Amino acid sequence: MILSMLMAPEAAAAAPEGSATAGQVLDPSVHTQGANAVWETVNPWATLPQASTFAEGTDLLYLFIVVLSLFFFVLIMGVQGYFMWKYHRKSDDQKTSSITHNGKVEFLWSAIPAVLLVWIFVWGEVDFLKQTVPPPDAVQVRVTGRQWFWTVDYPDYPGVQLTSSVDDNVVTLVVPKGKPVQLTMTSEDVLHDFYIPAFRVKRDVVPGRYTSLWFEATQVGEFNLYCAEYCGDQHSAMIGKVKVLEPELFGEYLAEAGKLEQEEGEPLAAFGERIYKRRGCNACHSLDGSPKVGPSWKGMWGKQETTDKGTVLVDDNYIKESVEEPNAQIVAGFEGVKMPSYKGQLDEKHFAALIEFIKTLE
Amino acid sequence: MSHDHDSPKAHRPAGAGEPHAFMAHHFNTPGQQAGAAKFGMWVFLATEILMFSGLFLAYFIVRMHYPDMVLAAHEHLNKTAGGINTVVLITSSLTMALAVRAAQVGDQPAIKRNLLLTIGFAFTFMVVKYFEYTAKIEHGMLPGKFYHAWDHGYYIEGSPHIFFAVYFCMTGLHGFHVLIGIGVLTWIYLRAGKGHFGPSYYTPVENVGLYWHLVDLIWIFLFPLLYLVR
Amino acid sequence: MADDKSTHDAGHEREPSYLVAQKGLKSWLFTVDHKRLGLMYLATTLLFFFVGGMAAIFFRTELLTPGPGEISGVLTALGMDPTTSATTYNKLFTVHGAVMVFLVIIPSVPGALGNFLLPLMLGAKDVAFPRLNLLSFWVYSLGALFFIYTLFAGGLDTGWTFYTPYSSNFSGTAVISATFGAFILGFSSILTGLNFMVTIHKMRAPGMTWNRMPLFCWSIYATAVIQVLATPVLAITLLLLIMERTLNIGIFDPAMGGDPVLFQHFFWFYSHPAVYIMILPGFGIISELIAVHSRKHIFGYKAIALSSVAIAIISFVVWGHHMFVSGQSELAGIVFSFLTFAVAVPTAIKVFSWVATLYKGSIQFNTPMLYGLMFLFTFTIGGLTGVFLGTLSVDVHLHDTYFVVAHFHYVMMGGTIIAFVGGLHHWWAKMTGRNYDEKQARWASLFIFVGFNMTFFNQFVLGQQGMPRRYYTYVPQFQQQHVLSTVGAYILLAGFLWIAFYLLASLRKSAAPKEPLPDNTWGGASLEWSTQTPPIEHNFHGQPRVDSDPYNFPQIDRTGGMDHH
Numbered sequence A: 001m002i003l004s005m006l007m008a009p010e011a012a013a014a015a016p017e018g019s020a021t022a023g024q025v026l027d028p029s030v031h032t033q034g035a036n037a038v039w040e041t042v043n044p045w046a047t048l049p050q051a052s053t054f055a056e057g058t059d060l061l062y063l064f065i066v067v068l069s070l071f072f073f074v075l076i077m078g079v080q081g082y083f084m085w086k087y088h089r090k091s092d093d094q095k096t097s098s099i100t101h102n103g104k105v106e107f108l109w110s111a112i113p114a115v116l117l118v119w120i121f122v123w124g125e126v127d128f129l130k131q132t133v134p135p136p137d138a139v140q141v142r143v144t145g146r147q148w149f150w151t152v153d154y155p156d157y158p159g160v161q162l163t164s165s166v167d168d169n170v171v172t173l174v175v176p177k178g179k180p181v182q183l184t185m186t187s188e189d190v191l192h193d194f195y196i197p198a199f200r201v202k203r204d205v206v207p208g209r210y211t212s213l214w215f216e217a218t219q220v221g222e223f224n225l226y227c228a229e230y231c232g233d234q235h236s237a238m239i240g241k242v243k244v245l246e247p248e249l250f251g252e253y254l255a256e257a258g259k260l261e262q263e264e265g266e267p268l269a270a271f272g273e274r275i276y277k278r279r280g281c282n283a284c285h286s287l288d289g290s291p292k293v294g295p296s297w298k299g300m301w302g303k304q305e306t307t308d309k310g311t312v313l314v315d316d317n318y319i320k321e322s323v324e325e326p327n328a329q330i331v332a333g334f335e336g337v338k339m340p341s342y343k344g345q346l347d348e349k350h351f352a353a354l355i356e357f358i359k360t361l362e
Numbered sequence B: 001m002s003h004d005h006d007s008p009k010a011h012r013p014a015g016a017g018e019p020h021a022f023m024a025h026h027f028n029t030p031g032q033q034a035g036a037a038k039f040g041m042w043v044f045l046a047t048e049i050l051m052f053s054g055l056f057l058a059y060f061i062v063r064m065h066y067p068d069m070v071l072a073a074h075e076h077l078n079k080t081a082g083g084i085n086t087v088v089l090i091t092s093s094l095t096m097a098l099a100v101r102a103a104q105v106g107d108q109p110a111i112k113r114n115l116l117l118t119i120g121f122a123f124t125f126m127v128v129k130y131f132e133y134t135a136k137i138e139h140g141m142l143p144g145k146f147y148h149a150w151d152h153g154y155y156i157e158g159s160p161h162i163f164f165a166v167y168f169c170m171t172g173l174h175g176f177h178v179l180i181g182i183g184v185l186t187w188i189y190l191r192a193g194k195g196h197f198g199p200s201y202y203t204p205v206e207n208v209g210l211y212w213h214l215v216d217l218i219w220i221f222l223f224p225l226l227y228l229v230r
Numbered sequence C: 001m002a003d004d005k006s007t008h009d010a011g012h013e014r015e016p017s018y019l020v021a022q023k024g025l026k027s028w029l030f031t032v033d034h035k036r037l038g039l040m041y042l043a044t045t046l047l048f049f050f051v052g053g054m055a056a057i058f059f060r061t062e063l064l065t066p067g068p069g070e071i072s073g074v075l076t077a078l079g080m081d082p083t084t085s086a087t088t089y090n091k092l093f094t095v096h097g098a099v100m101v102f103l104v105i106i107p108s109v110p111g112a113l114g115n116f117l118l119p120l121m122l123g124a125k126d127v128a129f130p131r132l133n134l135l136s137f138w139v140y141s142l143g144a145l146f147f148i149y150t151l152f153a154g155g156l157d158t159g160w161t162f163y164t165p166y167s168s169n170f171s172g173t174a175v176i177s178a179t180f181g182a183f184i185l186g187f188s189s190i191l192t193g194l195n196f197m198v199t200i201h202k203m204r205a206p207g208m209t210w211n212r213m214p215l216f217c218w219s220i221y222a223t224a225v226i227q228v229l230a231t232p233v234l235a236i237t238l239l240l241l242i243m244e245r246t247l248n249i250g251i252f253d254p255a256m257g258g259d260p261v262l263f264q265h266f267f268w269f270y271s272h273p274a275v276y277i278m279i280l281p282g283f284g285i286i287s288e289l290i291a292v293h294s295r296k297h298i299f300g301y302k303a304i305a306l307s308s309v310a311i312a313i314i315s316f317v318v319w320g321h322h323m324f325v326s327g328q329s330e331l332a333g334i335v336f337s338f339l340t341f342a343v344a345v346p347t348a349i350k351v352f353s354w355v356a357t358l359y360k361g362s363i364q365f366n367t368p369m370l371y372g373l374m375f376l377f378t379f380t381i382g383g384l385t386g387v388f389l390g391t392l393s394v395d396v397h398l399h400d401t402y403f404v405v406a407h408f409h410y411v412m413m414g415g416t417i418i419a420f421v422g423g424l425h426h427w428w429a430k431m432t433g434r435n436y437d438e439k440q441a442r443w444a445s446l447f448i449f450v451g452f453n454m455t456f457f458n459q460f461v462l463g464q465q466g467m468p469r470r471y472y473t474y475v476p477q478f479q480q481q482h483v484l485s486t487v488g489a490y491i492l493l494a495g496f497l498w499i500a501f502y503l504l505a506s507l508r509k510s511a512a513p514k515e516p517l518p519d520n521t522w523g524g525a526s527l528e529w530s531t532q533t534p535p536i537e538h539n540f541h542g543q544p545r546v547d548s549d550p551y552n553f554p555q556i557d558r559t560g561g562m563d564h565h
């Protein structure tokens, strides 16, 4: 086990297929670069690639502390084991040594760890400071955390907004390989934490202020993104995908992603379903009747909804109002939570598609 | 291991005081008992100081974040009332000290008189506080979401609801301590009436005195910080 | 006192023990006897240990598969709404963490063993303020009642850390009753600490100088200092949180111009020192176990005693290491990281000194000693992994992952709980006048050792691989290790149930020994072994006097004259 801990950072391999329930599948990223087929099969832990410029440094220091800890642990346990064997009680009147202390030894075992600890401290601090100062030419990205999804905007690519979603292979964050990227992050409600293990970066996302984080990806591929600060019920569903592209493809991808348009031959309802996922409605509304943060959309169309203002028929107008002015009428049982307003973010075409989609949810 | 089997008196260190009626069985000497009580009281006062220091910290952070708001909001506190209360509490500390002194020399009427005066000052403090609070409540200068001073024609820039939250937390907790103080002072007064205290036993008076001085001391910090910002 | 170890109190007639000196329920509920209060704390903390542990067993079951499932299955079977399994999971781990911290690990060792042993070890008739001691127990019970009420009033889903603004403005659960419970428990902790501090200062028997105090007393003293100085800050923090939730005072609420991170500073200012409130008494127990069961003078008495005090002091200035990625300033991060490492040094001194104590000893592998040795294994792992977390750049990756979960279970469970269980066995005969079944006890300790490491070791790997904590569903690649963890937890449950079984069995009427047990179970040299087993109501016949130190075993070979190396 210890060996695999040592090796894990270097080996990058696909994890065994899990038998996940639908909706929970985020494929472990497939990066076989530098992996060794035999190692993959014997090491169930080798799933974390080193995909940013920080990763190697962090792992090296990690490894250094592992080795140091192993040294001390083996030393202590070895000595303890030896004493246990050598001095176990053989007779009841066995004499014991009268040693009570030894200044020299005590000094050594205080000073040596102290020196080593200062070394670790300085190393960790130097690496940490590198992570705090983003280069001036970094690609700018804005990240907003909400219960329980992320939205990502690119100031340099107006109109592009990506969201996270557990339900699908939706990409949450796209970055170019080999270029520094700076995220400016804030939260709309509670604390969240933006965490990309493969990059070894993590930063709290705090309501009412901006925090920032930067990295430079070194591998093309898809990586997991997690919320690492407990934020309520669906904290563990606040996960997403980070896609690293060759710099040439990056701009192209975003231009494409900026468009949320009906594709040729795509039925309106299917387009509606895409909007449902891309715009993060799925973070709060289920399709199967189970309430999440908000009421489920199943069987919503055409029914009489009870709200704080009385009952209302769910029709085109009500849906549009619900999306643009969510607090105008609040569905009974959901008084405590607030749906964000999407005013100005969806056009008539989008509404038509969404409503078409909702109609299909008998 | 060796044990003495004689009575505690036999090995009481010299000068540890005469035994009295209130000696608990698990102490060896009255000196030990008094020492324990006093030391315990000091430790307790340390916990009190730390508890208030949390609030002081909150105060300083609010002040750091919103210096102008704190300045503007504090103008609405009644400096005269606060000043009177400061004088009242300082005087009460004096009468308390006199009560302790009287207990040490065994001057029974003086113990009672000074305790009564102290209780009287404590009440005065609470009465003034009452008028201050009612004024604040009438003006809508309340903590957090209850703040509605603008309805009464007071406009304070920034987030004055936080200042008044801090104000009420700090003075409220302090006022609560004054109330507790009135309670223990009364208890001591009743015991003094029964003639419990004298040169050989006055620890309770002394400890209540320490507590009362602390309550006073905390106010002496609260007053300038809240009423006399700048 | 090294000479007449096995005879008690210089040839006194046996007197009725404190257990039977007075009869009736009232004589227990309103007792001011520190020994009885110790037993009452013991019973209540073990009860809550069971509650907290069972919560863990439930939510570990949920983690058997990556998706939601197990809890929903149970809920459906109970006829409840299965869609709430996320909420249920969150409530379970919160209850687990909060109960374990506030109701078990903080009060357990000081409340149970500390109360029972401190006056005995010091040669006093009782603690300095016996009635305050009783009050403190009842305040503890009141706090516990609030927690129990919380369970029935919708539970609590904030995590034991109560971070704002989730706890103050978002959570729909019974935050107020829980925080108020913790607030009350804080006062119990303060009162106990205060009482012990005064007891140690003022109640030592003649001849019991500071340097002749057993190390357990030293560790209780250091603990008391932290309890007294840190807990009031927790009290005020929780009060502010309650105000924030009820009155929206705006101090922590960003929507009202407040600062949510401020709460974290307040919280950790208490809760970091609190982790040493948890571990220091455990350290104290280990010093006793290792010395007595190897009949060796403890190595580096002064260093161990003073390092406890050093830890107590430094622990007040390292709280920021829980907040390296929370948005505090870089400078703060650096300072806190440095100070964190400063705490590791006194701890290292202790670990090395314990191992050195074994040198040329006469080591007996009975149950308490097995736990003592187990502690060295597990705590060292826990402590060393704390160093990973204290390192700035590495913590960026490991923060709020299972690595942290593994770290604190290795120090809390593998440290304090193991020490507590070891101490329980060590003093069981003294406290109850009964012997447990040694053979069963040894086997059960193996279960604990295996189960514990199986549950938590691979969580280090999980965390290093990026598995965040407080997740009730996870990506499938982590399943193997979660299964391993859950199975380990079941083994732990089996082990603890076994311990509970044979300890309770030893209390049965029919298990009463024919002859009263000897006063000195293990050949210890501190004062608690010199009085009758179980002790009489007033602890000693007459006043003990102390003329040598508590690790002066008769087996120590003085012929070499190598007292000083």
Ligand code: HEA
Binding pocket: A068, A072, A076, A112, A113, A114, A116, A117, C161, C275, C276, C278, C279, C321, C322, C340, C341, C343, C344, C345, C347, C348, C349, C351, C379, C380, C382, C383, C384, C386, C387, C389, C390, C391, C395, C398, C399, C400, C404, C407, C408, C411, C412, C415, C416
């Ligand atoms: C009993 C409780 C206990 C104890 C004793 C400790 C001990 C230590 N802890 Fe731990 N800790 C917790 C309980 C405890 N901790 C809890 C509950 C949390 C999480 C709370 C939450 O978020 O829910 C936590 C979290 C935590 C964090 C925050 C992690 C994060 O959230 O990102 C950090 C970071 O610095 C840390 C560090 C340490 C260190 C450096 C020690 C040191 O004191 C350890 C010192 C010991 C040793 C180092 C081993 C012995 C020494 C040697 C063998 C010498 C040789 C060693 C070297 C040269 C390296 N701990």
Ligand code: HEA
Binding pocket: C046, C049, C050, C051, C052, C053, C054, C056, C057, C060, C093, C094, C096, C097, C098, C100, C101, C104, C105, C158, C159, C160, C161, C405, C409, C412, C413, C417, C421, C455, C469, C470, C471, C472, C485, C489, C492, C493, C496, C497, C499, C500, C503
């Ligand atoms: C003292 C502290 C303590 C102890 C002992 C434990 C014990 C255990 N803990 Fe826990 N744990 C915490 C403190 C503790 N924990 C804290 C503070 C958190 C953080 C919560 C948060 O995030 O807010 C946490 C979180 C936590 C998590 C992370 C949850 C998440 O992030 O999603 C996990 C996951 O595996 C876990 C598992 C366990 C298990 C399997 C045990 C097992 O060891 C339990 C075994 C015990 C039993 C099964 C009970 C049996 C008892 C008896 C039969 C009674 C008789 C006993 C005697 C006579 C001795 N704990």
Ligand code: CUA
Binding pocket: A145, A146, A148, A191, A192, A193, A227, A228, A229, A230, A231, A232, A235, A236, A238
């Ligand atoms: Cu967002 Cu956890």
Ligand SMILES: [Cu+2]
Binding pocket: C271, C272, C275, C318, C319, C321, C322
């Ligand atoms: Cu800490």
